[in-house]
Amino acid sequence: MRPLPVIxxxxxxxxxxxxxxxxxxxxxIGFVFYPSSSRFVGELDIEYIKGxxxxxxxxxxxxxxxxEIVTVVNKYQFDAIQLHGHESVAFCKDVKESTGLEIIKAFGxxxxxxxxxxxxxxLVADYFLFDTKTSIYGGSGRVFNWDVLKRYPFDKRYFLSGGIDLDNFQDAYTFEDERLYAIDLNSRFESSPGIKNILLLKQALKK
Incomplete structure (x- = not known):
């Protein structure tokens, strides 16, 4: 039996x-440092996040x-870095060597x-993250066809993202792939951009 995904x-x-x-x-938990995102963090409470x-x-x-990456992760003492753009292999390697943190490389x-x-x-990512391909780099609330993951040929474990909501959460959580490491919840569990709906999250996680 495969390990259950983390959240x-x-x-x-x-x-x-x-x-x-x-x-x-x-x-x-994830914090978005992409200014064009509706979930852009702005200025977080440094001591609160560090604690x-x-x-x-x-x-x-x-x-x-x-x-920018090194400055932010040092400022808030982050534990992991998610690279959600078109970052090259060499750039991911530089980030890994400069910070020593877990690297999650996302792909649309x-x-x-x-x-x-x-x-x-x-060799440069600890995990992959598979999200729905859009022009806005995630947070679209759209689901991709998970059947395409049957073509994924590597053993590297991954986060599953993109349009996961209360209706399809259980299907995602029980998706039959031992490489599935984590379920990424975002826009479909919000009251407004950046504010999570705790009732919806509780309903999903009870399942």
Missing amino acids: KICGLREPSNIKEVLSLDPQY LKDVKKTAVFVNASLE IDSEFDFNQLEPYL
Whole structure:
């Protein structure tokens, strides 16, 4: 029997909402440092974020500079980094070497996606994240056809993201692939961008 997936709740911003989310015991929480995103964090409470324990605090970047990434992760003492843009293998390697943190490399998936292009990333990413391919780098609330993951040829474990909601959460959680490491919950569990609906999250996690 495969290990059950862990839970990542992404796109957080407000301390009171973060506190409620943490009461649900997710293994990862994510903070978006992409200014064009409706979930862009702006200025977080530094001491509050630094003080969060027993959860992997993940900083999400889209085509950011190495300097920006290093500055942010040091400032808030993040535990993991999600690279959600068109970051090259060499850039991922630089981020890994500069920070020493867990690297999650995201890819937008559609029916034509060529999984072979991931091979060079195997040595520089701790996990992959598969999201629905859009022009806005995630947070679209749209689901891709998970059947395409049958073509994924590598052993590297991955996060499943993209349009997961109350209706399809159980299907995602029980998806038959031993490489599935985590379920990423975001826009479909919100009251407004950056504010998670705790009731919806509780309903899903009860399942």
